[in-house]
Amino acid sequence: MAEVLVLVELNPAGEGVRKTTLEALTAARALGEPSAVVVGGPGSAAAAKAQLAEYGAAKVYVAESEEVDQFLVAPKAEVLAQLVADKQPAAVVIPSSPEGKEVAGRLAIKTGSGFLTDVTEIAGDGTATQVAFAGATIVHSKVTVGTPIYTVRGNSVTPEPAPAAAEEETVAVSLSEAAKATRVVDRVVEQQSSRPELTEASIVVSGGRGVASAENFSIIEALADSLGAAVGASRAAVDSGYYPHTFQVGQTGKTVSPQLYIAVGISGAIQHRAGMQTSKTIVAVNKDPEAPIFELADFGVVGDLNTVVPQATGAISARKG
Amino acid sequence: MDIVVLVKQVPDSGSERNLDPADNTVARGSADNVVNEIDEYAVEEALVLKEAHGGEVTVLTVGPESASDAIRKALSMGADKAVHVVDDAIHGSCAPQTSAILAAALGQMSYDVVLCGAESTDGQLSVMPALLAERLGIPQLSGARKLTVEGGVARVERQTDGGYWALEAPLPAIVSTWDTINEPRYPSFKGIMAAKKKPVEKKSLADLGVDPATVGLASATSQVLDFSGRPPKGAGVKVTDEGDGATALVDFLAGQKIV
Numbered sequence A: 001m002a003e004v005l006v007l008v009e010l011n012p013a014g015e016g017v018r019k020t021t022l023e024a025l026t027a028a029r030a031l032g033e034p035s036a037v038v039v040g041g042p043g044s045a046a047a048a049k050a051q052l053a054e055y056g057a058a059k060v061y062v063a064e065s066e067e068v069d070q071f072l073v074a075p076k077a078e079v080l081a082q083l084v085a086d087k088q089p090a091a092v093v094i095p096s097s098p099e100g101k102e103v104a105g106r107l108a109i110k111t112g113s114g115f116l117t118d119v120t121e122i123a124g125d126g127t128a129t130q131v132a133f134a135g136a137t138i139v140h141s142k143v144t145v146g147t148p149i150y151t152v153r154g155n156s157v158t159p160e161p162a163p164a165a166a167e168e169e170t171v172a173v174s175l176s177e178a179a180k181a182t183r184v185v186d187r188v189v190e191q192q193s194s195r196p197e198l199t200e201a202s203i204v205v206s207g208g209r210g211v212a213s214a215e216n217f218s219i220i221e222a223l224a225d226s227l228g229a230a231v232g233a234s235r236a237a238v239d240s241g242y243y244p245h246t247f248q249v250g251q252t253g254k255t256v257s258p259q260l261y262i263a264v265g266i267s268g269a270i271q272h273r274a275g276m277q278t279s280k281t282i283v284a285v286n287k288d289p290e291a292p293i294f295e296l297a298d299f300g301v302v303g304d305l306n307t308v309v310p311q312a313t314g315a316i317s318a319r320k321g
Numbered sequence B: 001m002d003i004v005v006l007v008k009q010v011p012d013s014g015s016e017r018n019l020d021p022a023d024n025t026v027a028r029g030s031a032d033n034v035v036n037e038i039d040e041y042a043v044e045e046a047l048v049l050k051e052a053h054g055g056e057v058t059v060l061t062v063g064p065e066s067a068s069d070a071i072r073k074a075l076s077m078g079a080d081k082a083v084h085v086v087d088d089a090i091h092g093s094c095a096p097q098t099s100a101i102l103a104a105a106l107g108q109m110s111y112d113v114v115l116c117g118a119e120s121t122d123g124q125l126s127v128m129p130a131l132l133a134e135r136l137g138i139p140q141l142s143g144a145r146k147l148t149v150e151g152g153v154a155r156v157e158r159q160t161d162g163g164y165w166a167l168e169a170p171l172p173a174i175v176s177t178w179d180t181i182n183e184p185r186y187p188s189f190k191g192i193m194a195a196k197k198k199p200v201e202k203k204s205l206a207d208l209g210v211d212p213a214t215v216g217l218a219s220a221t222s223q224v225l226d227f228s229g230r231p232p233k234g235a236g237v238k239v240t241d242e243g244d245g246a247t248a249l250v251d252f253l254a255g256q257k258i259v
């Protein structure tokens, strides 16, 4: 069976891989037999191996060195380019994080290939599905030159186990000077959160201008916590200083596609929809019955968020006992 | 310091956008065309660099005739001059092809810093800085929420989930900006008037030494096969809260097996 390289995204918190990696492995299986590629510091592959085996990696290419994490994007592209040359895979599949997309782009130039970003599905013949224009349009595309490279959008593929051997093969890493151009001097975490990552969460609760203050965002956080959800915000809420920018959902923020998206005090402007329109189920709470968000809501409550949301949080917590 | 700032014209994200059924490329006639919003932050950052270090800010765009509006906007904010690559053969180019054209244009320009937006609203690829860095062999400092340039070294805070990565690279380098980096100035009346007289150099593919056969739809590295509107969601249930709205909401979630 054809070999498909899958770039592993390691969990920045240290243990194992991100869920996006399992999604990419699952998507890659439509094209052939996945080989996971681990590019990271010493010991990265060992910590990831069990998950990679469980989700279908027949092989694991281990490209470990102290150096690869010290530079931005280019080392990963260089390792992958070397593997593409050596192994002649049918395709390369990469999780669609900001870094993943950049790795895909650089790899495409290095290998003279085409690439497709943010795909939500890959068919056996290589046709990829993408969602364009704020979720309004579905596009089918194909790479026509070189070794097809895909980045898979988070939360669009359900990870499915398919046990495989995960046979390790060491890849010697010797970075070129060009790959060492941009040094990552420090990785700074400013907001420690026990909540799930916004783009990975299966439930997202977002607040908008209607929340009316930073303090009042605790209402949103409480509902999120009762559901084990991530917290998001509209741009108006971010611009008003109610919530930090990293949590902005929409065209100039994050694109999320959770099982459930709850929009609270958000009108549903087209740029906000851009970031959440493909959520499986959408719930809205808004005091204006004419708010456009209701056009996409599976379930809407016309009411004051200050009463509805705390009551809902209470009822959910009560159910959980 | 010589600064080049890349701006792209895109269909307005606030209006309905479409692909053109004739060739599956972005239909430029279907919506108002505007400057990609984040590119205004790149222009602002270029002007801030110029104010601190001197030098010249040159705008570069690859796009149809109408993209001259985007150029004027950047010039009216305060950029000094512009290069507009326009050629019928470019229509339908994919990102790697566009990067080859931009790289060829940059190859004829002098720059210490290339600035661009972190993402365009039509393609939403966020890859151009990486593609250009790869082609030009210069460092990429992408996704900046903060930029400082000092002693031939660029330092960037690359925005990440919940924090940032501190990046560092020698010049010349390419930097892409998010909308957290600054607050773009509004063009003044004087700026708008002055922009009309600023030089805009038009270049064709021949001027850049790019073979037209290597760009455009026919030789693109990926092809759109078909597209369709996403089926509209059926109108859902809407209840008005009269004391029981929260209960109805939680019942709905329970019905979905969420709680």
Ligand SMILES: Cc1cc2nc3c(=O)[nH]c(=O)nc-3n(C[C@H](O)[C@H](O)[C@H](O)COP(=O)(O)OP(=O)(O)OC[C@H]3O[C@@H](n4cnc5c(N)ncnc54)[C@H](O)[C@@H]3O)c2cc1C
Pocket (backbone or CB within 6 Å): A207, A208, A209, A210, A211, A233, A234, A235, A236, A237, A248, A249, A250, A251, A252, A253, A254, A264, A265, A266, A267, A268, A269, A270, A271, A272, A275, A285, A286, A287, A288, A291, A303, A304, A305, A306, B013, B014, B037
């Ligand atoms: C280029 C560009 C990019 C953009 N990118 C983004 C983006 O990434 N993300 C984004 O979100 N926006 C984006 N926007 C902005 C977008 O157009 C809207 O302005 C924004 O989404 C509005 O946020 P909002 O819904 O919170 O605020 P509003 O539109 O002001 O809506 C607030 C809502 O809260 C309701 N409300 C008020 N009080 C209560 C209450 N007590 N109880 C219940 N409901 C209440 C109101 O009825 C109203 O519907 C962008 C705009 C542009 C031009």
Ligand SMILES: Nc1ncnc2c1ncn2[C@@H]1O[C@H](COP(=O)(O)O)[C@@H](O)[C@H]1O
Pocket (backbone or CB within 6 Å): B006, B007, B008, B036, B038, B039, B042, B060, B061, B062, B063, B098, B115, B116, B117, B118, B119, B120, B121, B123, B124, B125, B126, B127, B128, B129
């Ligand atoms: N055709 C173009 N002309 C000039 N700049 C461009 C062009 N395409 C992309 N860019 C720049 O690259 C950035 C990222 O675009 P993208 O990778 O398409 O999301 C944009 O914000 C622009 O600054």
